[in-house]
Amino acid sequence: MIINTDLEQKGNQFPRQIIKYKKDVDVLSFFAENDVALQVTVVRDSVLRFRYATTGTFDKDFSYAITKYASRGYNKLEIVEHENAYQITTSKLICNINKDDLRVSIFDAQDKALISQDEIGFHWEESYEHGGNIVKMSKMSNEGESYYGLGDKSDHLNLKGKRFQNWATDSYAYGKETDPIYKAIPFFIGLHHKKAYGIFFDNSFRSFFDFAQEKRNVTSFWAHGGEMNYYFIYGPEMNDVIESYTDLTGKPHSLPPLWALGFHQCKWSYYPESKVKEVTSTFRKLKIPCDAIYLDIDYMEGFRCFTWNKDYFPDPKRMVKELADDGFKTVAIIDPGIKVDKDYWVFQEGLKNDYFCRRADGPYMKGKVWPGECYFPDYTKPEVRDWWSGLFKELIEEIGVKGVWNDMNEPAVMEVPNKTFPDDVRHDYDGNPCSHRKAHNIYGMQMARATYHGLKKFCYPKRPFVITRSAYSGTQRYTSTWTGDNVATWEHLWIANIQVQRMAMSGYSFAGSDIGGFAEQPSGELFTRWIQLGVFHPFFRVHSSGDHGSQEPWSFDEDVTDIVRKFIELRYQLLPYLYTAFWNYVDHGAPLLKSLVLYDQADSQTHYRTDEFVFGEQILVCPILEPNAKGRRMYVPKGKWYNYWTKERVKGGKEMWVEADIDRMPIFIKEGAIIPVYPVMQYVDEKPIDELTLSIFYKEGREDSQLFDDAHDGYDYIKGRYSLRTFKLTGRPNELIIQQHKEGKYITTYETFMLNIHGLPFKIKEIQIDNMKIPLESIKTNGKNSMVVDKNFNEVHIIGE
Numbered sequence: 014m015i016i017n018t019d020l021e022q023k024g025n026q027f028p029r030q031i032i033k034y035k036k037d038v039d040v041l042s043f044f045a046e047n048d049v050a051l052q053v054t055v056v057r058d059s060v061l062r063f064r065y066a067t068t069g070t071f072d073k074d075f076s077y078a079i080t081k082y083a084s085r086g087y088n089k090l091e092i093v094e095h096e097n098a099y100q101i102t103t104s105k106l107i108c109n110i111n112k113d114d115l116r117v118s119i120f121d122a123q124d125k126a127l128i129s130q131d132e133i134g135f136h137w138e139e140s141y142e143h144g145g146n147i148v149k150m151s152k153m154s155n156e157g158e159s160y161y162g163l164g165d166k167s168d169h170l171n172l173k174g175k176r177f178q179n180w181a182t183d184s185y186a187y188g189k190e191t192d193p194i195y196k197a198i199p200f201f202i203g204l205h206h207k208k209a210y211g212i213f214f215d216n217s218f219r220s221f222f223d224f225a226q227e228k229r230n231v232t233s234f235w236a237h238g239g240e241m242n243y244y245f246i247y248g249p250e251m252n253d254v255i256e257s258y259t260d261l262t263g264k265p266h267s268l269p270p271l272w273a274l275g276f277h278q279c280k281w282s283y284y285p286e287s288k289v290k291e292v293t294s295t296f297r298k299l300k301i302p303c304d305a306i307y308l309d310i311d312y313m314e315g316f317r318c319f320t321w322n323k324d325y326f327p328d329p330k331r332m333v334k335e336l337a338d339d340g341f342k343t344v345a346i347i348d349p350g351i352k353v354d355k356d357y358w359v360f361q362e363g364l365k366n367d368y369f370c371r372r373a374d375g376p377y378m379k380g381k382v383w384p385g386e387c388y389f390p391d392y393t394k395p396e397v398r399d400w401w402s403g404l405f406k407e408l409i410e411e412i413g414v415k416g417v418w419n420d421m422n423e424p425a426v427m428e429v430p431n432k433t434f435p436d437d438v439r440h441d442y443d444g445n446p447c448s449h450r451k452a453h454n455i456y457g458m459q460m461a462r463a464t465y466h467g468l469k470k471f472c473y474p475k476r477p478f479v480i481t482r483s484a485y486s487g488t489q490r491y492t493s494t495w496t497g498d499n500v501a502t503w504e505h506l507w508i509a510n511i512q513v514q515r516m517a518m519s520g521y522s523f524a525g526s527d528i529g530g531f532a533e534q535p536s537g538e539l540f541t542r543w544i545q546l547g548v549f550h551p552f553f554r555v556h557s558s559g560d561h562g563s564q565e566p567w568s569f570d571e572d573v574t575d576i577v578r579k580f581i582e583l584r585y586q587l588l589p590y591l592y593t594a595f596w597n598y599v600d601h602g603a604p605l606l607k608s609l610v611l612y613d614q615a616d617s618q619t620h621y622r623t624d625e626f627v628f629g630e631q632i633l634v635c636p637i638l639e640p641n642a643k644g645r646r647m648y649v650p651k652g653k654w655y656n657y658w659t660k661e662r663v664k665g666g667k668e669m670w671v672e673a674d675i676d677r678m679p680i681f682i683k684e685g686a687i688i689p690v691y692p693v694m695q696y697v698d699e700k701p702i703d704e705l706t707l708s709i710f711y712k713e714g715r716e717d718s719q720l721f722d723d724a725h726d727g728y729d730y731i732k733g734r735y736s737l738r739t740f741k742l743t744g745r746p747n748e749l750i751i752q753q754h755k756e757g758k759y760i761t762t763y764e765t766f767m768l769n770i771h772g773l774p775f776k777i778k779e780i781q782i783d784n785m786k787i788p789l790e791s792i793k794t795n796g797k798n799s800m801v802v803d804k805n806f807n808e809v810h811i812i813g814e
């Protein structure tokens with residue numbers, strides 16, 4: 014296998030001297046003496062695409078990852094031929110291409126700082142066994158460089174000094190060192206000298222990334238086939254790198270329905286119907302908010318997809334309706350394996366239409382999953398995806414299921430050593446026929462895509478909700494995801510925290526873990542700490558295998574139930590804040606979670622931090638990851654922050670001890686923030702909201718905050734029926750000004766805001782609303798700097814004595 018130092022000499026392996034150059038609008042092509050061609054596409058001023066061919070010609074350009082909505086266009090594009098190199102200049106980057114060997118170096122166009130430089134650069138090895146090449150790129154690792162991204166890897170947040178593989182793998186009870194696991198997201202971010210760039214290696218074959226592991230000064234990536242085809246994405250802000258990567262591979266096609274951001278309860282499996290009802294009614298009885306209940310594989314007849322076990326669920330439509338009347342949305346699992354059973358209609362249809370994957374020599378791909386021997390749809394064929402989408406009609410339109418959970422789509426196969434299809438299985442790959450070597454990593458994505466389209470159609474005019482286990486770059490356009498079969502240990506709580514942060518940096522923010530752990534049984538304390546972290550994960554679901562006992566919030570002792578209730582309530586209170594952050598993610602790709610390095614890359618103290626992160630833009634959290642803790646040390650980033658519990662203000666830029674007994678977790682609010690807060694409800698839209706609270710955290714200086722709202726479901730927001738409020742806070746030693754800017758046509762149910770002001774350094778002497786002096790007595794205060802104001806105010810001006 015090709016690695017950094019050990020290149021097996023098999024003839025032609027490196028590009029030689031450039032002999033020809035061609036420019037075609039934004040595509041610059043360079044041809045070397047030995048038929049190597051490099052195509053550089055200027056996608057945007059800060060995004061360059063590099064494609065290499067070893068035969069002088071390129072194959073058809075096709076990618077599942079890149080969205081057709083990706084932005085294109087640049088302000089400047091110049092190319093100059095120098096003695097030793099060609100130089101491409103955009104308004105953001107300067108890229109030199111060495112005439113001798115096609116080696117590339119990239120500089121910041123403003124200050125000419127070196128950002129990235131090829132070591133050997135592109136090289137390859139012919140694959141004797143499969144044909145084509147093993148393609149490789151090696152670059153210099155810069156002094157003090159850190160690396161982030163790569164999807165669901167369970168290791169340290171900073172990937173430096175490590176090597177990883179991308180090959181979607183079913184990984185029951187994986188650990189910190191297990192690699193690869195479920196997802197393949199070949200995108201990383203490099204950060205050095207305060208500047209960040211990203212590389213997206215859009216190649217679906219088994220791929221590898223070595224971050225200065227084998228050689229301290231070299232970072233390289235390679236794949237077992239396909240093209241050397243990567244995008245270089247410049248920041249210099251990490252946030253801009255992530256937004257650009259998300260722009261390329263796609264933002265979620267729509268906002269999720271708001272209920273999907275509520276709390277979800279799951280187990281393998283809740284059955285029969287009476288058990289499901291017992292769980293849902295206990296949530297209501299104990300007043301623990303919950304929006305979704307899951308049906309795992311046992312709801313089916315012998316694990317046949319799109320069937321129901323009528324002994325357990327005699328009338329699914331009635332049950333789903335009764336659950337819906339009680340505020341519960343039903344989510345059902347659907348796996349890819351279709352049971353080989355000649356009396357089963359899905360199997361019959363698939364067989365009749367030749368929709369199942371075949372081995373190289375013609376037989377069907379047969380493998381064991383839950384139902385026993387199965388055949389597997391080839392989701393890489395558009396016709397098969399259409400068929401699959403259509404299968405959801407009854408489940409969604411008739412029965413009323415609101416969400417679908419796609420599992421085992423790596424694809425997982427049981428009782429075989431490689432846990433998946435053999436390499437020779439054939440796939441259509443949207444008209445680019447190939448073997449499983451190329452299609453493996455995108456198989457789960459294409460299944461989730463077909464499921465998403467089915468739901469979108471059959472739940473219209475509502476928004477679809479899908480969750481997938483496997484994913485390739487771009488899957489975030491269609492579905493949410495979770496981190497697979499983890500374990501009920503403290504180490505796994507650490508892993509869950511890392512994975513969900515890393516997914517957010519990898520363009521895939523709508524993610525969460527199996528809270529409490531899938532395998533084994535958590536203690537009440539571990540469960541409580543995991544719920545606390547889950548409140549701040551975009552996808553908030555308890556799930557467990559059920560082999561070792563129950564994992565409902567009341568399965569431990571009463572204290573646990575009470576604390577867990579309090580934290581789930583906090584999630585529901587923060588829903589307008591999370592929904593606004595989600596809108597920012599859908600609108601321009603802003604990650605929902607910001608690891609400290611992403612929040613403040615200029616502060617090198619943040620580069621190796623793992624635990625703390627910013628939820629949205631203004632709430633800093635740090636989970637407690639150890640038993641018996643009464644608090645913990647954490648790094649509070651620069652700036653001033655309010656302790657959420659005590660409202661005490663702290664100055665960041667240092668590590669500090671923060672109290673957090675079992676009923677608390679370290680939560681801080683950025684000074685100047687205005688946080689919208691809902692009243693506690695048992696499920697989303699249980700009651701109309703007639704007053705929204707704005708928690709205001711005084712700052713001397715300025716800070717902007719936003720509040721997005723709409724109908725919480727449906728597509729009217731796309732037609733302008735949304736409400737976006739921007740609050741500009743300005744604090745001075747004896748005054749506080751809040752200006753509001755309103756946008757959009759949606760009329761919110763509430764008419765007033767309750768302003769709760771924290772940290773005001775003066776006693777209020779006068780209040781003016783839209784320049785009208787309001788007699789202090791006429792303001793509804795509760796003695797704690799709280800007041801009710803009309804939601805359409807333009808300016809609230811509070812003057813001190």
Ligand code: GLC
Nearest residue numbers: 280281309310346420497498
């Ligand atoms: C897999 C999934 C898990 C699910 C189980 C049964 O292990 O990862 O979430 O409960 O299969 O469907």
